[in-house]
């Protein structure tokens with residue numbers, strides 16, 4: 061790459077080693093979740109949400125189970141202000157939900173923020189100012205002490221306005237651009253704010269350490285969080301919150317490691333909407349926990365519905381590969397994956413109380429509102445017999461013999477390859493019906509009669525080229541008698557009959573399904589299937605289908621025996 065010398069690492073390692081988080085294996089309990097969809101998410105949209113959209117989105121967040129929701133930046137615009145007033149005046153905030161509002165450290169903005177909160181029962185007031193070296197030098201052009209003054213004066217203003225406003229207020233401070241801030245300075249500014257607020261057991265304060273811009277690998281952020289957690293004043297009365305963004309594609313990893321490192325609360329959004337590459341995705345974080353058997357305390361049992369509401373309101377799209385929620389994330393097109401998944405499902409039958417272990421599926425898609433049909437096995441030229449057979453079985457109650465699945469699987473793949481498209485279940489069904497079921501050309505089955513002495517004797521009525529004929533045969537069973545009649549009278553030969561049958565229940569209809577494979581003179585197995593209300597008819601139709609497929613594929617001339625009688 062040209063210009064690589066332009067870049068270097070612009071984050072700060074903690075002055076002392078902070079790596080205890082490494083010894084922990086996984087997250088054992090849900091953090092306090094705070095949705096910032098309506099603030100950080102909203103401020104990143106091409107067109108921010110309208111009042112009505114914000115109200116609907118708020119209801120969605122409440123339904124999912126968020127107990128803390130940052131509802132906006134009330135001093136930012138009339139919509140933001142009116143939204144908050146609507147929530148309060150129309151009593152739309154459930155008792156167990158605390159709303160949060162964001163403010164800069166400027167007197168008139170804080171004043172307006174408290175004005176917007178009048179009548180609220182309880183709220184978190186979130187104060188921020190930027191602390192990074194880059195912002196101090198380039199944006200604020202202020203010394204460290206002057207930046208601390210902004211934070212401390214804001215902290216005092218929050219106290220002043222809170223004292224003059226009815227309601228319970230929890231204070232939160234964010235050293236914005238924390239990840240670009242020297243750790244000892246970040247610690248100093250947070251401690252100076254804490255010293256103003258004097259948190260207590262019944263008056264805890266939130267310190268939120270954002271990866272406003274993600275600048276490092278996740279282990280660095282985790283060490284930064286652990287350092288802060290270990291050194292903050294009043295730590296026992298501080299709720300340590302984290303707020304990762306996704307600039308390096310590591311938002312989820314940042315959040316997970318930071319939780320191991322002492323983060324008790326997470327600010328993020330649904331599907332990772334938010335500034336630039338977005339905030340951390342709470343759906344992924346919560347379902348990652350769920351996949352480890354830890355209850356995330358949020359309800360994502362219907363992700364397709366949540367995704368639909370989110371997409372409609374934000375006008376953003378959830379990517380097909382988005383963890384858990386993307387349209388294709390549980391879908392296997394490839395043969396070996398389909399084979400393992402379908403075998404995994406079979407293996408699990410009767411063992412539903414055991415932990416989930418189906419290969420390739422981190423969780424059971426059904427647990428989050430996905431469907432087995434259409435969501436898991438889909439067919440194209442990369443697919444194999446396992447998946448194709450599974451679809452026929454699940455959707456059409458057709459349980460092909462193993463060897464037939466293989467042969468049919470190659471046929472279906474070829475069709476998909478030549479058409480260069482995915483095949484829907486009904487198309488696969490049509491290929492099966494057209495190619496294997498009750499095949500009537502060149503030889504159509506019409507009727508049979510049997511008599512039994514030592515052997516079975518049959519008089520078989522068939523039709524070739526619109527001519528109805530009767531032929532006879534003898535065998536040690538009914539099917540054997542028919543098979544012999546066809547071979548001797550039509551001048552064809554085959555061996556090794558493979559046979560399978562089962563009942564097919566579709567709706568109120570019940571049919572017998574038979575599958576027959578015959579081996580031709582070249583050693584190739586030719587398959588046929590018969591479907592009929594009567595089981596014997598289904599077997600005979602299966603045999604005729606297999607024979608017809610063999611005649612067609614070998615281009616055999618049918619030689620009628622002179623002893624045939626024409627009806």
Ligand SMILES: CC(=O)SCCNC(=O)CCNC(=O)[C@H](O)C(C)(C)COP(=O)(O)OP(=O)(O)OC[C@H]1O[C@@H](n2cnc3c(N)ncnc32)[C@H](O)[C@@H]1OP(=O)(O)O
Pocket residue numbers: 100103133135136137163164165166169188189190199200210236272335
């Ligand atoms: C990382 C984040 O997501 S932080 C949240 C960002 N979100 C938003 O900004 C969305 C809502 N914001 C707004 O609508 C507007 O910015 C308002 C209404 C808050 C303020 O508007 P304005 O005063 O017109 O403009 P603006 O935000 O550009 O103000 C910049 C000024 O505030 C100062 N400033 C910026 N942030 C802060 C802060 N947190 N505390 C104190 N001062 C600040 C800047 O240094 C600058 O000062 P200057 O005028 O002396 O140069």
Ligand SMILES: CC(C)C(=O)C(=O)O
Pocket residue numbers: 100162188234236237268270271272273303305
């Ligand atoms: C206001 C702060 C927490 C923020 O949104 C960020 O730093 O990304």
